[in-house]
Amino acid sequence: MNTRLLFFLLIICPLSAVCQTFTSSNLPILVIDTRGGTILDDPKIVADLRIIDNGPGKRNNLTDKASFTSVMGIEYRGATSQQFFPKKPYGIELRDSTGINSVAKSVLGMPAESDWVLNATYNDKTLIRETLTYDFYRKMSKYYASRFRYCELVLNGEYRGIYIVMERLKRDKNRVPITSIKKTDITxxxxxxxxxxxxxxxxxxxxxxxxxxxxxxxxxxxxxxxxxxxxxxxxxxxxxxxxxxxxxxxxxxxxxxxxxxxxxxxxxxxxxxxxxxxxxxxxxxxxxxxxxxxxxxxxxxxxxxxxxxxxxxxxxxxxxxxxxxxxxxxxxxxxxxxxxxxxxxxxxxxxxxxxxxxxxxxxxxxxxxxxxxRQTVLTPERLGAFVDSTSSALTESRQRNFVKWPVIGTYVWPNGFVGRTYEAETDYLKTWIGQRLTWMDINIESFGVLTALREEAAFTLGPNPSIGDVTLKLPLPTPTDVSLSLTDMQGRALQTRHWPAQPKGLFERTLPATDFNTGPGVYILTISTQTGPTSRVIVRE
Known part of the structure; x- marks a missing residue:
C-alpha cells in the first residue's frame, strides 16, 4: 500500500462540510490510480485498479490486501451526467499488463468480461432507483438486465463516494446473448x-x-x-x-x-x-x-x-x-x-x-x-422491501457519500422531489410506487378491449368544413388521459393540449377558430387516449 496514497485517503473534506475519515467499509472498495494521467471523455487512459473485497459480512479496510488487481483503461461516460455533475460516471476496460489488450475477468462475482461501468448515481438521492429497476426486471422477465454491485471508490487518493459497478451492454453469452458478428459476415x-x-x-x-x-x-x-x-x-x-x-x-x-x-x-x-x-x-x-x-x-x-x-x-x-x-x-x-x-x-x-x-x-x-x-413480484411491499434492505446496507457508506457530495435537501436537476433527509427521499420513492400501481390498476383495464375501435367510430367533429369554432365529442368508456394535437398539412404543430385523468363519459371540447392560425386549408386533428391515437381531417374554408 502506497503510504502517500493512504495519507490522502484518510481525510474527506468537501467544501462547506465537516471533514471525515475513510479507512474501511462494509462495501467493496475500488482504488484507481491513473498514473498521473487526466481522465478524458475519449479515449481511455491507462490506470491501475485494486478491489478490496473480503467477502459477505466481512469488513474491507484500505490496508487489506487486494482481492483483485488489473491494469485498465478508464474514461468518462454519459452525456448530461459527465457534463454537468461534479460526481462523474466512468467506463472502464480491463487490460493485460501492457495496458493495450483487453482481457475478460470476473469482477465482484459477476461473469468475466472486460468492459464495465461505474455508475455515479448522483441525482438520485436514494441511490436505489437504478438497482431497484434492474432487480425487478430480472424477476419479471426472461430477458437480460445488467448485474450490479455497490462499492465505494477512491480515485487518485481522493474519496469519490458510492458507485454502482455495472455490466456494460455488450454482446456476450452472459450479457446480450447474440452472436458476435465479424466484418467478413456479409452473406x-x-x-x-x-x-x-x-x-x-x-x-x-x-x-x-x-x-x-x-x-x-x-x-x-x-x-x-x-x-x-x-x-x-x-x-x-x-x-x-x-x-x-x-x-x-x-x-x-x-x-x-x-x-x-x-x-x-x-x-x-x-x-x-x-x-x-x-x-x-x-x-x-x-x-x-x-x-x-x-x-x-x-x-x-x-x-x-x-x-x-x-x-x-x-x-x-x-x-x-x-x-x-x-x-x-x-x-x-x-x-x-x-x-x-x-x-x-x-x-x-x-x-x-x-x-x-x-x-x-x-x-x-x-x-x-x-x-x-401484481399478484407476485409487483407489489408496493416487495418493491419497498428492496428499497429498505438496500438503504440499510448503504447506511454508513451513504453518510460518507453525502458528506462528499452534500446534495440532500438541495435541488439537483431534474429532481421531482427534494427531501430534507435521506429518509424523506426513500419515503417519497415508496409512496410514489404505491400511488403509481394504484393508478395503473385502474387505467390498464381498458387495454385490449374494443375501446379504440368504439372511440374511432364515435369521435365526431363539427362543423366540418368550418369557418369558425370546431367542437369535438369523444365518448370515454373508462377514465383516461386525453391529449390533442393539431397540425397543418406540412406537419407543423399548431396546438397541443393535455387533459389528465378524464372521467368516464362524454368528453367534449371546443377548438376556437384562432387555433387554425394558418388560414383556410386542410388540418389534421389527433386525439389520443391510453388506447392510442385517432386522427381526423378538418377542412377550413
Whole structure:
C-alpha cells in the first residue's frame, strides 16, 4: 500500500462540510490510480485498479490486501451526467499488463468480461432507483438486465463516494446473448444477426445511423436509429444495409394496414414478449426517457430466432417521480404519451408504441401480464422491501457519500422531489410506487378491449368544413388521459393540449377558430387516449 496514497485517503473534506475519515467499509472498495494521467471523455487512459473485497459480512479496510488487481483503461461516460455533475460516471476496460489488450475477468462475482461501468448515481438521492429497476426486471422477465454491485471508490487518493459497478451492454453469452458478428459476415445467415441498435442522443456517439422513414411525434420527426454494435470500424457496408432494411421492413409492417396480421404484420419481425415486458417496466417506473432515449434493441441471426428483441434495459435514474419536467414526477399518466405531453421536445418516441397498442391482442397481453405480476413480484411491499434492505446496507457508506457530495435537501436537476433527509427521499420513492400501481390498476383495464375501435367510430367533429369554432365529442368508456394535437398539412404543430385523468363519459371540447392560425386549408386533428391515437381531417374554408 502506497503510504502517500493512504495519507490522502484518510481525510474527506468537501467544501462547506465537516471533514471525515475513510479507512474501511462494509462495501467493496475500488482504488484507481491513473498514473498521473487526466481522465478524458475519449479515449481511455491507462490506470491501475485494486478491489478490496473480503467477502459477505466481512469488513474491507484500505490496508487489506487486494482481492483483485488489473491494469485498465478508464474514461468518462454519459452525456448530461459527465457534463454537468461534479460526481462523474466512468467506463472502464480491463487490460493485460501492457495496458493495450483487453482481457475478460470476473469482477465482484459477476461473469468475466472486460468492459464495465461505474455508475455515479448522483441525482438520485436514494441511490436505489437504478438497482431497484434492474432487480425487478430480472424477476419479471426472461430477458437480460445488467448485474450490479455497490462499492465505494477512491480515485487518485481522493474519496469519490458510492458507485454502482455495472455490466456494460455488450454482446456476450452472459450479457446480450447474440452472436458476435465479424466484418467478413456479409452473406447468408451470417449477415442476419449480431446487431445491437438504439434510439438515443447522437451527440458524442460514434455509432452509424439512419433516419427512420416513418415520422414520429406531433412534429413528425424522422428519428435516428443507431447501430451500437458492431462499431463503425467493424461494420461492413453489407451489414449496414441489411439491418437498415430489416428494421425499415419492420416499421413498414407496423405502419401498414395489415399490421395486426400474424404473418404479414409486426409479429413477423419482432419478439413480441420483449416489447410487452419493456412496456410494462417503462410504465411501472414511468421513465421520462423511456422509449426515446437509451432505448436499445437487438437482432440475432435468423437461424437462432432472428427477430428484433426489445432491450437490454438501461438508464433509470430519472424514474419513479425523479423528474420535474413533462409530468415526470406525477404518478398519473402513461410514459408512452410523452411526445403528446411535451410536443416540443426533440427526442420523440418512435411511432411503434402507439401502433402496437392499437393491436387489441398485444394490448390485452400487456394487461394480462401486468395483472399477473401484481399478484407476485409487483407489489408496493416487495418493491419497498428492496428499497429498505438496500438503504440499510448503504447506511454508513451513504453518510460518507453525502458528506462528499452534500446534495440532500438541495435541488439537483431534474429532481421531482427534494427531501430534507435521506429518509424523506426513500419515503417519497415508496409512496410514489404505491400511488403509481394504484393508478395503473385502474387505467390498464381498458387495454385490449374494443375501446379504440368504439372511440374511432364515435369521435365526431363539427362543423366540418368550418369557418369558425370546431367542437369535438369523444365518448370515454373508462377514465383516461386525453391529449390533442393539431397540425397543418406540412406537419407543423399548431396546438397541443393535455387533459389528465378524464372521467368516464362524454368528453367534449371546443377548438376556437384562432387555433387554425394558418388560414383556410386542410388540418389534421389527433386525439389520443391510453388506447392510442385517432386522427381526423378538418377542412377550413
Amino acid at each position: 447468408g445467415d451470417a449477415v442476419t444477426g449480431g446487431y445491437i441498435l438504439k434510439i438515443d442522443k447522437t451527440v458524442g456517439s460514434t455509432s452509424r445511423s439512419w433516419k427512420s422513414p416513418y415520422p414520429s411525434g406531433p412534429r413528425n420527426i424522422n428519428l435516428d436509429i443507431q447501430i451500437d454494435r458492431p462499431k463503425p470500424e467493424d461494420l461492413a457496408e453489407e451489414q449496414f444495409q441489411y439491418i437498415k432494411k430489416y428494421v425499415s421492413d419492420f416499421e413498414a409492417s407496423l405502419a401498414g394496414s395489415d399490421f395486426r396480421d400474424p404473418t404479414k404484420g409486426f409479429r413477423a419481425f419482432v419478439d413480441e414478449q420483449s416489447f410487452i415486458d419493456y412496456l410494462i417496466l417503462t410504465e411501472v417506473c414511468k421513465n421520462v426517457d423511456g422509449y426515446r432515449l437509451s432505448a436499445y434493441f437487438y437482432k440475432e441471426r435468423d437461424s437462432k430466432g432472428g427477430k428484433i428483441t426489445m432491450g437490454p434495459i438501461w438508464d433509470y435514474n430519472l424514474t419513479y417521480g425523479n423528474a420535474d419536467y413533462c409530468e415526470g414526477n406525477s404518478y398519473m399518466g402513461w410514459a408512452f404519451n410523452f411526445s403528446r405531453v411535451c410536443p416540443k421536445d426533440d427526442f420523440v418516441l418512435p411511432f411503434w408504441w402507439d401502433r402496437l397498442l392499437l393491436d387489441l391482442d398485444f394490448a390485452r397481453k400487456v394487461k394480462e401480464k401486468y395483472k399477473a405480476l
